[in-house]
Amino acid sequence: MHFVDAKGILSGSDGRLGMNIYRGCTHGCVYCDSRSRCYRFTHPFEDIEVKRNAPELLEKALKTKRKKCMIGTGAMSDPYMHCEEELGLTRRCLEIILQHEFGLAIQTKSDRILRDIDLLDAINRGSKCVVQMTLTTWDDELCAILEPNVCNTKRRIEVLAEMKERGIPTMVWLSPILPFINDTEENVGAILKECARVGVKGIINFGMGLTLREGDREYYYAALDKHFPGLKQKYTELYGNAYELPSPKTKQLMALFRRICRENGLLYTPDACFAYMNEYPEKNVQLSLFELP
Numbered sequence: 001m002h003f004v005d006a007k008g009i010l011s012g013s014d015g016r017l018g019m020n021i022y023r024g025c026t027h028g029c030v031y032c033d034s035r036s037r038c039y040r041f042t043h044p045f046e047d048i049e050v051k052r053n054a055p056e057l058l059e060k061a062l063k064t065k066r067k068k069c070m071i072g073t074g075a076m077s078d079p080y081m082h083c084e085e086e087l088g089l090t091r092r093c094l095e096i097i098l099q100h101e102f103g104l105a106i107q108t109k110s111d112r113i114l115r116d117i118d119l120l121d122a123i124n125r126g127s128k129c130v131v132q133m134t135l136t137t138w139d140d141e142l143c144a145i146l147e148p149n150v151c152n153t154k155r156r157i158e159v160l161a162e163m164k165e166r167g168i169p170t171m172v173w174l175s176p177i178l179p180f181i182n183d184t185e186e187n188v189g190a191i192l193k194e195c196a197r198v199g200v201k202g203i204i205n206f207g208m209g210l211t212l213r214e215g216d217r218e219y220y221y222a223a224l225d226k227h228f229p230g231l232k233q234k235y236t237e238l239y240g241n242a243y244e245l246p247s248p249k250t251k252q253l254m255a256l257f258r259r260i261c262r263e264n265g266l267l268y269t270p271d272a273c274f275a276y277m278n279e280y281p282e283k284n285v286q287l288s289l290f291e292l293p
Contacts, residue, residue, distance in 0.1 A: 074107030202267025
């Protein structure tokens with residue numbers, strides 16, 4: 001890893017702010033879109049860029065914000081990579097968010113988030129905290145191939161259950177579903193049923209398949225050659241250099257997805273899920289004369 005002094009830490013509008021403390025990742029997921037060249041990495045993806053002044057920048061930024069809102073993190077780089085154990089920058093930023101009474105929507109694949117469950121709980125009791133976990137593959141052996149350097153799906157389900165016990169709402173990203181690899185009704189159904197069992201609030205899915213761009217595509221195809229010989233040729237014949245690669249089983253998998261979510265009262269459209277995550281609870285509502293003691 002290497003350290004930089006960033007010029008800023010927050011992006012977006014006042015109603016929806018995001019931050020990335022790190023750039024790059026060490027989880028090694030074979031399908032990672034963040035490897036795409038459009039993001040203009042000037043260093044190897046596994047050489048994590050650490051914004052060492054992130055807490056100071058966040059403190060300064062939140063002091064100037066008059067309107068409270070949700071702050072998202074984890075969309076581009078996981079806030080609980082291996083280096084977080086040593087550096088603790090994510091935890092310091094959570095402490096600042098709690099201090100200034102902002103909300104938090106945090107996304108990860110790692111059970112390291114449990115280290116900070118005390119802060120997540122405090123943020124949720126003071127305003128709102130939503131923990132998001134990405135789930136793709138129920139089979140442990142396959143998970144070790146697709147996401148080799150992070151805890152498996154069953155452990156992530158345990159994390160979701162612990163968040164539920166604390167009253168912290170959770171969301172699941174069911175993505176990506178890789179054609180001819182994990183695009184089975186058995187896999188998708190097993191994940192969905194476990195999500196319902198541990199009481200997740202909703203499941204985000206933009207379609208059964210994956211997206212590939214320059215940079216990401218080459219890394220993914222190298223993984224196919226290594227672990228699934230012959231599958232790369234099947235992909236190139238079926239999809240060419242397309243950006244969107246839908247599973248041939250999309251219709252039945254989406255029907256299964258919608259059915260299980262409806263039966264269990266889960267949010268399942270992207271609009272509904274994001275509306276919930278971005279809504280900051282307005283608690284300081286002035287009492288009417290009729291409500292005064």
